[in-house]
Amino acid sequence: MPRFIGLMGLRHWVLLGSSVVAAVLAAALPSYGRMQDSPKTLVDEVWQIVQQEYVDESFNQVDWLAVRRQLLAQRYTSREQAYAAIRGMLQQLNDPYTRFMTPEELTALRTQTSGEVLGIGIRLTVDEKTKQLTILEPLENSPATQAGIKAGDRLLAIDGHSTRRMSIEEASRRIRGRVGTPIELQLFRPNRGTFRLTLTRALIELPAVRSLVKEEGGVRIGYIYLSEFTAHAADQLRAAIRNLEAEKVEGFVLDLRGNPGGLLQAGIDIARMWLNQGLIVRTVDRSGHSEQARANQSALTNLPLVVLVDHRSASSSEILTGALQDNGRAIVVGTPTYGKALVQSIHQLSDGSGLSVTVAHYYTPNGTDINRTGITPNVMVTLPQAVSANPRLWTTAADRLYQAGVAQLRQAIYRSQAPKPVNTAQTGEQEQLRQPLGVPCPVQ
Structure with missing residues (x-):
């Protein structure tokens, strides 16, 4: 049975990343009902879903009713003809995230998102x-x-x-x-x-999380790489945080480089592991209805945190990064992220094919619309393509982005462990104890 996924009452909402990734099947078609399995009714089935759910009620300035009349006036003798007509219809929206999927593509998407x-x-x-x-x-x-x-x-x-x-x-x-x-x-x-x-x-x-303890300049760092926001990602990351805390790490590096996104709820759940309070994300649908997801006092750790991102960090990666950055919970290091601030709903159609429809925009806690611009890191660091494209080199001496993140994290650890200001009784003046300066961070 397909599953729902929701954001505070919103049903079957997901985020699709910068490539063909991350979705979840809606549990049922909308109220107009499941149609008979024929090419023409399949075309109309897609039209109806877009009519009811698409985020832009102007349909990219296209006369959507005229599109339906034109499509239903045609004769379809095969499923392939219907598929071609559907793709042509969706292209008029000029939205790469509102797209049609064959049954095989939908199955692959479901497998990837389920993490199984x-x-x-x-x-x-x-x-x-x-x-x-x-x-x-x-x-x-x-x-x-x-x-x-x-x-x-x-x-x-x-x-x-x-x-x-x-x-x-x-x-x-x-x-x-x-x-x-x-x-x-x-x-x-x-x-x-x-x-x-x-x-x-x-x-x-399928593993979505890889973690290990790194000794960097006498500091124990918990390194976590998150590859995708699958249905199992939150549980796997929760276990990684707890295991690393048991190893007495002094801070965390969360690596989201190359992470194309995934399930919306997974992004929210993971943000709550780092945040005790504060707004995580706000979504707005086509009618202007706004909903929020907030932290709920369930953070697993308050140790210093650095997040690594690049131009391929998208959708749920950006929700998590934006929440941690805007709430002052993490220092973000890397290059601007992909820039996808749209939410999709995924439907299984009557013949087993699928439809992804953009249904909402999302905004970071500070109200920023990152669509097409991405999130700007606190510390900008670029990598040569040879290193960026080869994860085997990540966390090595050749990985300047990781090294810059470690430098930032060490400074944050020193600041968190430094003695606090004290009152000097003899003079009545306040003297602030000297804090370690930490390691200077190269900015590339």
Whole structure:
């Protein structure tokens, strides 16, 4: 059953990022009802949803009723013709986030947003030299890891079907299946040769969070990388904060670089882990109705925090960053973010395809509209493309953005630990104890 996701009474609201990411299915179609599965009624089904929900009541200065008359006057002999007509209709809105999805695209979107996958838990790539399907990595706590599959293993066959000339998409389709069903893989490992494994498919929770303790200049820092705002992201991040606090870290670096966004509620839930009070985000729909999400005294830590962002940090990443920056909870380091301040509703259509519709604008706590401009960091630092595009280099000496964030965090830690001003009884004057200056931060 598809699920609702809401913001204080608003139903099935999500945020889509700078690429094809992050959504959730609406539990039902609006009140005009589910139509019969035919090409023409599918076209009208999409028109009706846009008519009722689209954020711009002028429909980009398009006569939306005339569009419907024109579309229904046409004859559609196939689903593909209907799909083409729908895409043409939506293009007139000049909104890249209001878009049509085939059933396959909607399924992929649902899988990505849920943070779960049915299969054995492997990531595949094509080896540049051998041109063979190769295991990029097995996921933690997956059937693949339990069976001993390792990164670099070559995938030769799936249930007896050779993978020679097989695409990653086809291999993924063959690997997916019902929970509890068996699958046989033929693999090759240089020091082992060819071998076969039989695994049992399972429902696997995909990791959205990576965390570790970093020793930087005598300071223990809790580093957290959040890749996407999936349905499991908040729980995973909550566990990371608690584990790092148990490791006696003195501050946190939250890395949102390359994070395209995801579920709206996940962004709100994660903001509440860092904020005890204050506004998180305000949304406004097409009728001007405004709703707010606020912190609720549920912060997990009050340790100093630095947030790292870049031009690919979008939607939910920007809601979280804006909330932490505007409330003075974090120092933001990096480059201006993507600039997407729009909220979408996702509908499953009567034939299994999908529709994403922009239904609201959002604003940061200070009332800033970041659409197309993004959030400006407190400290601007750019990275060479070779480093920015290679996460394996992040947190290393080559990662100037991370190093600048660490410098800012160390200063914040020193300030938080410094003695407070005291009264000097002998003179009746106040003397402020000297505070460490911290580490100067390079601004690139």
